[in-house]
Amino acid sequence: EDKVVQSPLSLVVHEGDTVTLNCSYEVTNFRSLLWYKQEKKAPTFLFMLTSSGIEKKSGRLSSILDKKELFSILNITATQTGDSAVYLCAVERRGDKIIFGKGTRLHILP
Amino acid sequence: EAQVTQNPRYLITVTGKKLTVTCSQNMNHEYMSWYRQDPGLGLRQIYYSMNVEVTDKGDVPEGYKVSRKEKRNFPLILESPSPNQTSLYFCASSPSGSDTQYFGPGTRLTVL
Numbered sequence: 087e088d089k090v091v092q093s094p095l096s097l098v099v100h101e102g103d104t105v106t107l108n109c110s111y112e113v114t115n116f117r118s119l120l121w122y123k124q125e126k127k128a129p130t131f132l133f134m135l136t137s138s139g140i141e142k143k144s145g146r147l148s149s150i151l152d153k154k155e156l157f158s159i160l161n162i163t164a165t166q167t168g169d170s171a172v173y174l175c176a177v178e179r180r181g182d183k184i185i186f187g188k189g190t191r192l193h194i195l196p
Numbered sequence: 197e198a199q200v201t202q203n204p205r206y207l208i209t210v211t212g213k214k215l216t217v218t219c220s221q222n223m224n225h226e227y228m229s230w231y232r233q234d235p236g237l238g239l240r241q242i243y244y245s246m247n248v249e250v251t252d253k254g255d256v257p258e259g260y261k262v263s264r265k266e267k268r269n270f271p272l273i274l275e276s277p278s279p280n281q282t283s284l285y286f287c288a289s290s291p292s293g294s295d296t297q298y299f300g301p302g303t304r305l306t307v308l
Contacts, residue, residue: 122239129297188298
């Protein structure tokens with residue numbers, strides 16, 4: 087059965103800390119891995135990863151995919167209170183099925 | 197098992213033929229929402245509902261209707277589908293609007 091597992095489920099850190107969020111998957115016919123940030127409303131898209139070892143970066147956020155070990159990490163450096171959110175990982179399968187993980191709830195303390 | 201279900205999972209239809217995609221959750225969640233996912237655009241919210249008989253527009257509500265007559269169901273209605281509504285649709289629910297949302301498996305809709 088296809089699955090996407092995120093860890094930790096919840097994380098509390100102080101402003102300025104660096105955090106690493108994990109996403110592992112077991113999915114047949116893998117096409118891409120997606121990261122979303124979910125605040126009060128709809129999740130906002132962060133990254134799409136399709137190739138191993140190529141880091142994607144956007145400001146303080148970065149992500150990388152390991153297709154051999156079947157996982158991805160999302161790094162946030164110099165965290166700010168505005169980074170508090172639920173971070174969702176999803177894997178897109180060929181055939182357009184998308185499987186979402188349950189998310190990591192990140193809380194940044196001022 | 198706690199879950200969000202959607203039906204149908206795949207649908208091919210023609211322009212102008214009314215259709216309904218059903219969404220049901222068994223977690224007694226108050227908040228439900230519909231999204232569409234298009235390549236390069238990520239998830240975009242269509243409509244959401246904070247509770248029974250309370251619905252509101254998301255970012256891309258044009259061409260869609262919803263209803264929330266009971267807590268567990270939140271159908272998405274396309275009165276007159278058009279090809280630009282070809283997309284992958286997700287229903288989601290959560291205990292409240294600020295909680296992690298549980299997503300359904302998705303409905304792939306093609307409008308010819």
